[in-house]
Amino acid sequence: MTSIQEISRENISILAHLATQLWTDTHFDEMSEHFEEVLLAEHPTAFLLLQDQKPIGFIELSVRQDYVEGAEDMPVAYVEGIYVDNVFRKKGLxxxxxxxxxxxxxxxGYTQLCSDSELANSGSIxxxxxxxxxxxGRIVCFVKNLN
Structure with missing residues (x-):
C-alpha cells in the first residue's frame, strides 16, 4: 500500500537519505540541514513516498518568486526534486x-507547477x-572564470 507523508521532524533524516540518492554530490549532513530549513520555511515543503511503510521516494517543492522560464503567473510552485527508488520506478508512483x-x-493559491531537467536526462524529460x-524551452548555461 502506498502512502504520502508531508515533511516533519520525524522524517527529515529519511528525506535526507533519499535526497543523497538523487543529488549524489551531496552528503547526508548537508541534506539533513537543508530539510530542517525546508521544515521551517514559510512556503517550501516536501513529501515522502512510502510503499508498505518503506520510504521509497520524495518530492521537494518551493515557491519561486522571480523569473521561471515559461511561467505565466508568478509566483509559482516549483518541483526542486523528485525521486523514486529504482526498484519502484515505472509503476506510476x-x-x-x-x-x-x-x-x-x-x-x-498557485496556478502553475513548474520544473526543470538537465538536457541530457531523457528519462526525466x-x-x-x-x-x-x-x-x-531549452537552455545551455555558461560560466567564464575571471581569475
Whole structure:
C-alpha cells in the first residue's frame, strides 16, 4: 500500500537519505540541514513516498518568486526534486507525488507547477511529459572564470 507523508521532524533524516540518492554530490549532513530549513520555511515543503511503510521516494517543492522560464503567473510552485527508488520506478508512483504537489500548489493559491531537467536526462524529460508538463524551452548555461 502506498502512502504520502508531508515533511516533519520525524522524517527529515529519511528525506535526507533519499535526497543523497538523487543529488549524489551531496552528503547526508548537508541534506539533513537543508530539510530542517525546508521544515521551517514559510512556503517550501516536501513529501515522502512510502510503499508498505518503506520510504521509497520524495518530492521537494518551493515557491519561486522571480523569473521561471515559461511561467505565466508568478509566483509559482516549483518541483526542486523528485525521486523514486529504482526498484519502484515505472509503476506510476512518481505521478502520485506530482498529483500531491499539484494539490499542495492549488491549496496555496498557485496556478502553475513548474520544473526543470538537465538536457541530457531523457528519462526525466519523458517523465515530465507523461506527468502533463509542457516543455517551454531549452537552455545551455555558461560560466567564464575571471581569475
Amino acid at each position: 512518481a505521478i502520485q507525488l506530482i498529483h500531491k504537489a499539484e494539490q499542495w500548489a492549488r491549496s496555496q 519523458i517523465f515530465h511529459q507523461k506527468a502533463g508538463f509542457e516543455e517551454v
